[in-house]
Structure formats: C-alpha cells, structure tokens
Amino acid sequence: MPLALLALAISAFGIGTTEFSPNGLLPDLARDFHTSIPTAALLVSGYAFGVVVGAPLLTALGARLPRKGMLLTLMGLFIAGNVLSAVAPTYGVLMAGRILAAFSHGAYFGVGAVVAADLVKPEKRAGAIALMFSGLTIANVLGVPAGAWLGQQYGWRMTFWAIAVVGVIGLIGVAALVPRTPRPGAGLRRELAAFRNPQVWLALGMAVLGWAPVFTVYTYISSTMTDVAGFGTGAVPVVMILFGLGVFAGNILGGRFADRAMFPALFATIGATAALAFLFVPAAHTKATLVVGILLLGAAGFSTVAPLQLRVLDVAKGAPTMASAANIAAFNLGNTIGPFLAGITIDAGFGYTSTGWVGGLLGVGGFAFVVVSALLHRRTDGRRAPASVIVTGASERQPA
Secondary structure, three states, rough: OOEEEEEHHHHHHHHHHHHHHHOOOHHHHHOOOOOHHHHHHHHHHHHHHHHHHHHHHHHHHHOOOOOOHHHHHHHHHHHHHEEEEEEEOHHHHHHHHHHHHHHHHHHHHHHHHHHHHHHHHHHHHHHHHHHHHHHHHHHHHHHHHHHHHHHHHOOOHHHHHHHHHHHHHHHHHHHOOOOOOOOOOHHHHHHHHHOOOEEEEEEHHHHHHHHHHHHHHHOOOHHHHHHHHHHHHHHHHHHHHHHHHHHHHHHHHHHHHHOOOHHHHHHHHHHHHHHHHHHHHOOOOHHHHHHHHHHHHHHHOOOOOOHHHHHHHHHOOOOOOHHHHHHHHHHHHHHHHHHHHHHHHHHHHHHHHHHHHHHHHHHHHHHHHHHHHHHHHHHHHHHHHHHHHHHOOOOOOOOO
C-alpha cells in the first residue's frame, strides 16, 4: 500500500468527521446561539449545500493546478473553515465556517480519487479509491462519536478545534507523501466536454439514486429505534457504531468487487441496497432484526461508493477530475433528496418505517440507471470490439 493513500485517508477522516459533527452537538449549539434545534440542524444541511456547490466550482477554478497542489490548497481551506467555526461569535459566522469547510469536501474527494487511482496498478484502482474513502467510513465509526463526546466534555468549540488539528496532520501527510504530479493535461474546456458523454450523466444518476437509500433510512434511525423497535435512548450510539462497522466493511469489499468486474459490482451493490431498504420496513419492528438490517444496509450502501467513483472515472476518460468531483456532489444530493422525501412521508402520517419505502424506491431508480448504462455500454462496445470478445467475455469491463 503506498503511504500516500494513508495521507489521503487521514484527510478524508477529518472531512468525514466535520460533516456530521453537529449531529451530537445540536442541543449545545441551539442553547449557545439562542435558536431552535431544527435551526441548529441546518448546519448539516448548509454543509451539504456547500459540497454540492463547491465541488464543481473549486474543481473548475483549480483545473490547471497540479493535483498535489490542489489537494494542499483544499486542505488549507478545510482547516480555515473549521477554525472559523471554532471561534464563531454568531450562528451566521458558524454557518459561514461550515460552508467554507464544505467547499473543500467535494473537490478534495474528487481530486483525491483521481490521485489514489493513479498511485496503483490499473487493476487495483477501485481498491485504492476504497482505501482513501475508508477514512470517511472510520469517521462514522469513531470520529463523529468522539467529536460528540469531546463537545459534551469541553464545549462544542473544542470539537472544531480538534477537527482542524486532524486537518493539519492530513495536510502535512499530503505534502510529505503524495508524489508531485505534472499539471493535468485536460483544461477546463476539456473537463467540461466530458459531460457530453451520456454515460457520465448515467453514472451521476446512479450515484444520486443508488446511494440515496442509505441516508434516507439512517437519518431517522434514532427515532425509528425508540418509537418503533422499543429501544432506549442509550442503545442509539451502540447501533450507530455497528452501522459504522458495516459501512467500513462494505467500503472495502465494494472496492475489491469493482476491481474484478465493474457492472456486476454495480448491479449487486445497488440492487442489494434497494432491497435492504425495502426489507427494513418489517425489520424495524423488532430490536434484533433492526440491528441486523441497519448493519447490512450500511455495508451494502457503502459498497457502492468505490464502484460508482471508478465508473465515473472510466467514462470521463482523459478528463476525470471535474466528473469525479461532480460524483461527490451527486452523493450529497442523494443525502439531501432522500431524507427530505422521507420527512414528507413521516409528516403525512406514514410513520418512521416509511423511510424504507422511500429509500427502496429511490434505489430502484438507481438500479434502472445501471441497466440503461449497461445496455448502452454493450451496444457501443459491440461496435468497436469483435464478436468473439463479447461472447467469450475476454474483457473484465463487459457487463454481466
């Protein structure tokens, strides 16, 4: 394993921790800024907005920068955003700090995925991307709970200071370990030209809808546990840790699967995520099945990350950076759409288990994008390759 991947994973850990850190600090934030908890919760939505906007914008601005220089610049922006959050005198300044940190998120993972893939042999690219994203999955297991504990013990500002320190460690690691690369051969015009390929848009559609079931269900898991399955509030952190363990395992397995066969990996991971969201509806009514269901959903959902990221790199060809960053924005768009639609069904009186129906239907939409992409791939590849190649399956990139 190249040590540069470890540096990328450390930075990913810091970024993943800051994304959801307010979740465990909402009462303290609401009290200090004299606002309601739903208003304080907008700090999470504001971050997601920053990711969606910042990913393509900063990637476009840095299209001509060497990728290592771009990563260092983005980590500097991330550190500045968390320092601003830590010293924020008002709610508005804290929101500005959150959005500033979020601007680095999408572009960092977009550029970092390209760098990670270039560090290893072609047949190991998905595994390298998964290793970088393991920092994000570990953040869900350890970083977010640790940030919540730190904030409860020493005040919420200490959480953001600690995240800033992690950012500094990541920046030093990138500076020391990531090899220098020449300026990207593709300028902004060529990067944007990649979006003329319908397969790029199909890949982005897979990311939005195929990924959406995960946070459609997980966003409301605390209320589902206590109001439907009958758990006490003390069990919520334990189940969240189990979800994080599933996330970590699924991320690694998805990377290995995608390196062997792309389309089978996409069909299996997105199909399983949609199916498990539907199965969560009956599973949520008993404690044991809810725990198993949320663990498996985390594993299946995060097993889609590496295949989806590698797919967009494959179809964007010589101009992958902007498409890769757009894919990160697509993941966050799924994070926004799914919980929003589930909130509507809950308010309409369908209960917390309706999150499974909403997530499952969104996952079916993502699966449909995979089907269309596979058919288009088969048709266009058939025009270029001899029939014997298609029949024998000599290329591991052929759809199943």
